[in-house]
Amino acid sequence: MSRRGNTHTYSIRRLQSLLGVSRRVVIALVEAGFVDPERGRRNEMRFSFRDVVLLRTAYKLQNAKIPTRKILRSLAAISDEMPAGEVSLAGLRISAVGNEVAVGSGPARWVADSRQMLLDFGSAPVAADVSFLGRRARVEMDRASLADEWYERAERLREEDFTAAEQAYRKAIELSPAPHYSAYTNLGVHLCEDEGRCADALAVFDAALRLFPDDTRLLFNRGVALEQLHENEAAALSYERCLAIDPEYIDAHFNLARLKQLRGDEQGVLRHLSAYRRLGGI
Known part of the structure; x- marks a missing residue:
């Protein structure tokens, strides 16, 4: 699912630190199919910056009780719309709204896998808001x-x-x-x-x-x-x-x-x- 748009790679140990999760959680996210890490010289898993972004988002959405299948479908839809080689995805806001994965850019917000626009009435509960990592991160x-x-x-x-x-x-x-x-x-x-x-x-x-x-x-x-x-x-x-x-x-x-x-x-x-x-x- 992940695209190799950059040469920076991260070990599973560093990924644990960046995400603040255990090795078991990282392995579970990988086995669920959110990313397909490369293998290093000693067959260890190596992750790209894009992998880190996707795993961080998937983990937050899982905590918001979004089903794994829906997360996979939504992230695939978002990924497919990005230009080839795009890595940062800066400016997009990913959040769980009820049982849906919502994407926001500027004032607009839509359902990730259906592209259905969402109206913001200012009172809808938004669980586990996830902003993609920007320049500082x-x-x-x-x-x-x-x-x-x-x-x-x-x-x-x-x-x-x-x-x-x-x-x-x-x-x-x-x-x-x-x-x-x-x-x-x-x-x-x-x-x-x-x-x-x-x-x-x-x-x-x-x-x-x-x-x-x-x-x-x-x-x-x-x-x-x-x-x-x-x-x-x-x-x-x-x-x-x-x-x-x-x-x-x-x-x-x-x-x-x-x-x-x-x-x-x-x-x-x-x-x-x-x-x-x-x-x-x-």
């Missing part, structure tokens, strides 16, 4: 794409150039218009690989947790960094917070059992080792 997406390039560069550099990889992760964080979860997480882990940089890693995890306060992976990695700094009490608290959110986080149980053993807390050791084994640990 497009600039943000260009920055997001550039941030992803720096992140992917950091991933490639991790094994061969520690300093260059760190700089690339930080550049991805700096450029990303939305908090770049993976760049924060992997930068912290990267810094932890150098025992002399564990304090720096802790600072990264703390900054990330201000943005993602209930993320168990960040809490676990923060505990690891604190252990390497010999701050075992603080590390145990971080693991416990992780388990309060996800009681089945197996590695947190193992590390906490070890810390409980250092404190001589045999009941704590037994409790967390039992949970570790119940969840599949050896």
